[in-house]
Amino acid sequence: MKNQTYCVAMFDSVSHVIKAEKILKKAGIPHKIIPVPKSISTDCGVCVRFLPDHRNAVTNALMSNVDISNIREIIL
Amino acid sequence: MSITINAKGLACPQPVLLTKKALESNDELTIHVDNATAFENVKRFATASGCDVETKKESDGVFGIKITKKKENQLNISQPAEHIYDKDITAPTGGPMVFVIASNMMGSGNDELGAILMKSFVNTTTNLEHCPDIIILYNAGVKLATVEGGAVDDLKALEEKGVKILVCGTCVNFFELNGKIMAGNLSNMYEIADTLSTAGRIVKP
Numbered sequence: 001m002k003n004q005t006y007c008v009a010m011f012d013s014v015s016h017v018i019k020a021e022k023i024l025k026k027a028g029i030p031h032k033i034i035p036v037p038k039s040i041s042t043d044c045g046v047c048v049r050f051l052p053d054h055r056n057a058v059t060n061a062l063m064s065n066v067d068i069s070n071i072r073e074i075i076l
Numbered sequence: 077m078s079i080t081i082n083a084k085g086l087a088c089p090q091p092v093l094l095t096k097k098a099l100e101s102n103d104e105l106t107i108h109v110d111n112a113t114a115f116e117n118v119k120r121f122a123t124a125s126g127c128d129v130e131t132k133k134e135s136d137g138v139f140g141i142k143i144t145k146k147k148e149n150q151l152n153i154s155q156p157a158e159h160i161y162d163k164d165i166t167a168p169t170g171g172p173m174v175f176v177i178a179s180n181m182m183g184s185g186n187d188e189l190g191a192i193l194m195k196s197f198v199n200t201t202t203n204l205e206h207c208p209d210i211i212i213l214y215n216a217g218v219k220l221a222t223v224e225g226g227a228v229d230d231l232k233a234l235e236e237k238g239v240k241i242l243v244c245g246t247c248v249n250f251f252e253l254n255g256k257i258m259a260g261n262l263s264n265m266y267e268i269a270d271t272l273s274t275a276g277r278i279v280k281p
Contacts, residue, residue, distance in 0.1 A: 018188045033195040033226060046196050 003075055007055050009048045009062075010036065010070040017046050020066045027061045029054055037074055049076070078104040084138060088113050088245050089264035092121050095143065096266070099125065103145045108138055113245040115139040117264045171276030172209035175201065177217035180225060182281050194220065197281050198227040202234055208279065212268055213260065214244035222256045231259035242268060 011017050017033065024031045029050065036045040050058055052073060062068055079102050083091040091107065091114040098105045099122075109115050115131070122129045122143045130142040181190025182197050198220060201208070211234065213221055220227040221243050235241055241260030248257055272278065 014189060014192060018192060021192070032199070032229075033192055034199045035196045046192055 005052060005073060005075050006049050007052050007058070008034070008037065008040070008072050008074055009050070009058065009068050010040070010045070010072070011047070012067065012069050014046060016066050017048060020048055020062055020068075023061055023065055024048065024050075024058065027057070029057050029061060031058065037076065040072060040074070078102065078106070081105060081107040083107050083114065083118075084110040086114065087111075088117055089266040090114075092117050092264055092266045095121060096125075099127070099143065099145065104143065106140055106142045108134070108140050110136075110138045113249075113262050113264075115141065116262055117245070117267070118143075120261070121267070171274050172271075173206065173277045173279065174271055174275040175208040175211045176272070176278055176280040177211060177213050177220065178215050178280065180216045180219040191226075194281065195226045198230045202230050202237075207234065207237055207239055210240045210242065210271055210275075211260075212242045212244070212263075212271060214247050214268065216247075216251070218243050218247045218251060218253060218257065221259045222253055223258060224256075228258045235259060242271065244268060 009020070011020060021031070021033060031048050031050040031054070033046055034049045036047045048058070055071070059068070059071070079098060081094050081098055083094055086094075086109070091109050095105070095107055095118050098107075107118060109118060118141050119129055119131060122141070126146055128144040128146060130144075132140045132142075134140050177194070177198075179190070180194055181187055182193035183190055201211075211231070219225045221231055221241070222228065231241055242263035243257055243260040245262040245264055248254060248262060
């Protein structure tokens with residue numbers, strides 16, 4: 001589980017995360033809700049984590065449905 | 077003295093309670109149960125109480141469990157807590173740290189937000205400096221141990237770290253999640269109440 005490269009997608013609000021989760025669940029794209037990593041922000045936020053392989057699928061699924069504020073690659 | 081108990085048709089936690097009671101006055105007993113949860117619970121209780129356990133599958137989904145007290149444990153059966161968790165409850169912390177997850181939502185106010193927060197909480201728990209010793213999942217909290225629950229990989233990671241995870245069997249039945257629980261051990265009210273009452277610290281998100 002350790003030292004795996006992931007992408008994390010950040011959103012402007014928790015309701016956007018909830019909406020994104022619903023869309024990704026429906027589309028069957030593997031993802032996970034995690035707290036925003038401390039190295040990115042110390043805000044009390046949640047984000048969507050997924051494997052870099054699914055980056056295109058995630059952005060396509062969310063495009064024109066939810067605004068992603070930022071996607072970062074991170075080693076967790 | 078050896079006795080035989082018929083616990084067929086009884087739901088959890090009855091078979092465990094009957095076993096506990098019978099062990100108070102008998103050194104050896106055989107109990108018959110007819111469901112997998114009761115079978116696992118009785119077996120685990122007996123092992124945790126320091127008994128020898130022999131099992132055999134009988135006809136029509138009936139299991140026979142033969143339980144024999146080990147000599148040195150004959151006096152300790154009335155204090156199962158210490159044996160179940162192998163913890164010194166007189167230690168400075170006073171007992172194990174127990175996380176109680178009574179819902180698949182954290183807090184109340186908005187259910188969708190609550191579900192997001194709980195997943196985030198379980199994920200964070202895997203990185204805590206002071207991991208819980210035991211996590212109890214009950215009521216809708218058991219949903220977290222299913223693939224759809226969004227926390228099963230975190231719960232598995234916690235188990236690998238040595239965290240004991242108790243999943244309420246009654247609740248699993250109620251939500252019709254039999255066979256879908258992918259982390260933790262199915263447990264019963266006896267063990268859950270015992271764990272809560274001997275905990276050094278209880279954390280309830």
